[in-house]
Amino acid sequence: MKIGIFLPNATFDLPGSPEVGGIETFSFTVGEALQRLGHEVVLFGGKPKAGRRHRTTTITLELHPYWETKSIPDIGTRFQRLIQRLHFAWSSRKAWKRQRCDLVLLAKPFDWPVAWWWKRSRPELKVIMGFHGTDFFAGDTRFYPAVDAAFAVSRPTANAAEAHVKRRKPVLIPNPVDVDYFTPGEAKPANEEWHIVSSGRLVGWKAFVNLIEAVARLRDEHGIAARLMLAGDGPERAALQAKISELNLGGQATLCGLLDAPALRDLLRSGDVYVLPSVGVEAFSISALEAACVGLPLALSGRVGLAGFLTEADAETYPAREVGALVGLLKKFHDRRHDPVWTDRAARHARMREDFSAEKVARRILELVEKKSSPTRIIGGPLASMSSAEEK
Numbered sequence: 001m002k003i004g005i006f007l008p009n010a011t012f013d014l015p016g017s018p019e020v021g022g023i024e025t026f027s028f029t030v031g032e033a034l035q036r037l038g039h040e041v042v043l044f045g046g047k048p049k050a051g052r053r054h055r056t057t058t059i060t061l062e063l064h065p066y067w068e069t070k071s072i073p074d075i076g077t078r079f080q081r082l083i084q085r086l087h088f089a090w091s092s093r094k095a096w097k098r099q100r101c102d103l104v105l106l107a108k109p110f111d112w113p114v115a116w117w118w119k120r121s122r123p124e125l126k127v128i129m130g131f132h133g134t135d136f137f138a139g140d141t142r143f144y145p146a147v148d149a150a151f152a153v154s155r156p157t158a159n160a161a162e163a164h165v166k167r168r169k170p171v172l173i174p175n176p177v178d179v180d181y182f183t184p185g186e187a188k189p190a191n192e193e194w195h196i197v198s199s200g201r202l203v204g205w206k207a208f209v210n211l212i213e214a215v216a217r218l219r220d221e222h223g224i225a226a227r228l229m230l231a232g233d234g235p236e237r238a239a240l241q242a243k244i245s246e247l248n249l250g251g252q253a254t255l256c257g258l259l260d261a262p263a264l265r266d267l268l269r270s271g272d273v274y275v276l277p278s279v280g281v282e283a284f285s286i287s288a289l290e291a292a293c294v295g296l297p298l299a300l301s302g303r304v305g306l307a308g309f310l311t312e313a314d315a316e317t318y319p320a321r322e323v324g325a326l327v328g329l330l331k332k333f334h335d336r337r338h339d340p341v342w343t344d345r346a347a348r349h350a351r352m353r354e355d356f357s358a359e360k361v362a363r364r365i366l367e368l369v370e371k372k373s374s375p376t377r378i379i380g381g382p383l384a385s386m387s388s389a390e391e392k
Contacts, residue, residue: 002040004101005031006111008066008088011045011054023107023132025286029176030105030365031059033358037366042099044092055261062099064092078110078137085110089117102126103369109136112143119146126369131161131170133283141165149368153284154305171368174309175284176361179353181261182293184345185269194334195227197271197296199264199287202234202255205280207301207321209236209243214277214326216247222331228253231267268294272343273333275299279320282306288315293352295345299329309355314348 010024031041041059046066048054054061066088069080085108089096096118103126106115115127131152141164150170152158162169196215200206208230218224230240230253237255244253259267268274274291275298276282282304289306292298298315300307307317316332318325336342 001103002042002099002101003031003034004096004099004104005041005043005059006089006104006114007043007107008046008085010043011048011061011063023130026130026132026175027105027107028055028057028059029178029286029358030362032057033176033362034366035059037359037362042101044088044096046088062092062095064088064095066091078135081108081135082110082137085114089114103128103366105130105365106147107132109140109144112140112146116143116146128365128368129170130365131157131283132175133157133281134160134164136164151365151368155308156281156305157283171364173361173364174306174356175286175289176358177286177289177293177352177356179293179349179357182265182268182290184295184349185266187345188270188272193227194224194273194337195229195271196273196275196330197229197231197267197291198275198277199231199259199267199291200276202230202232202236202240204236205278206236207277207279208240210277210279210321210323210326211275212240212243212247212249212253213323214275214330215253216249217323217327218330218334219252221327222334224331224334225252226330226334229256229267229270230254231256231259231264233258264290265294268296271296272337273297273299273330275326275330276304277301277320277326278303289352289356293349293356295348297333297342297348299326299333301326314351 005027007024007027010027027043031043035041035058042062043059044062045054047063067084069084072080072083074080105128107130119125126148127146129147129150131150134157144165151173152161152170153173153175155172158170158172198208198211202208215226215228218226241255244250256267268291274288274296276285276288278301280303284305288298288300288304292314300315300317301320302317303320307315316329318329
């Protein structure tokens with residue numbers, strides 16, 4: 001089967017840059033898994049602008065011109081993104097017709113009008129919608145009938161999608177991780193300083209400023225001089241650097257910038273705990289899952305959807321925005337740093353491999369067009385045993 005992935009953002013730049021995040025990582029990871037399962041996969045993405053580059057991949061790329069959102073009249077962010085997607089559909093229309101995919105994966109409601117248009121001439125085309133967030137726009141449900149099946153990457157996202165489209169709740173399927181790449185490294189020497197690591201786009205709703213403040217309070221209130229390494233880039237970088245200076249953390253906190261995959265993996269392996277302090281809705285967080293896959297325990301704000309797929313053996317949450325609660329959780333993690341069960345990276349990696357392998361997720365996505373009538377269910381982990389009644 002020939003499968004298309006329609007996601008222009010996926011190839012704008014490397015993951016962690018301002019416009020490339022978890023959904024874009026998902027497209028490559030799942031696309032390559034589908035290819036390993038014997039399918040032909042084509043990713044329709046934006047041709048990188050000068051000075052930018054996409055990650056390497058084995059899947060076929062159809063790269064075509066796109067408009068940056070900043071070049072579109074600012075009548076609202078969602079208007080800009082809708083126009084961007086409609087323009088890209090026009091820009092890539094000849095390639096889409098030439099490739100003639102049997103099935104296409106979408107990741108944004110902005111693409112529903114495009115799918116609706118495709119199915120006017122090719123009603124046999126199968127369309128699967130992956131809800132990775134809630135970027136709805138006025139009038140979008142008029143085009144949703146073009147979608148044949150849908151999944152969501154967290155329970156809150158599934159609930160929001162069901163309420164918006166007023167159809168059956170999407171199946172719950174987590175994002176995957178490359179379990180063969182993100183593996184534990186060599187054991188850290190016992191006398192090394194305690195490392196906190198984090199990664200992501202440096203934007204306000206990620207609330208990395210709260211993490212920086214928590215590191216300062218951990219030092220001032222508990223005498224723990226933790227090392228913080230934060231990978232990623234974005235518009236908040238200068239403000240975060242200023243906060244580091246203000247709190248006299250120059251010797252403890254480092255903004256690492258945008259890292260390629262090997263450097264990011266090395267950074268994660270150097271850590272003792274991974275923190276994601278988002279105050280906006282983080283539908284899942286592949287970045288945090290990559291950290292868990294190398295063996296790190298996770299400290300997540302209550303806005304991170306990934307927590308719903310894990311147990312306290314691998315992650316704990318705290319109320320978003322409450323820096324004091326984050327400080328307390330970090331102190332708890334620090335106290336457990338010599339607990340052999342808590343720090344068993346190989347065991348944690350094995351749990352992630354069982355629940356989040358790319359092939360497993362890819363198979364379940366394909367099952368959606370074969371089992372559209374099946375009840376809502378969750379893959380793997382502690383949520384797998386929940387009854388379908390809880391989903392209704």
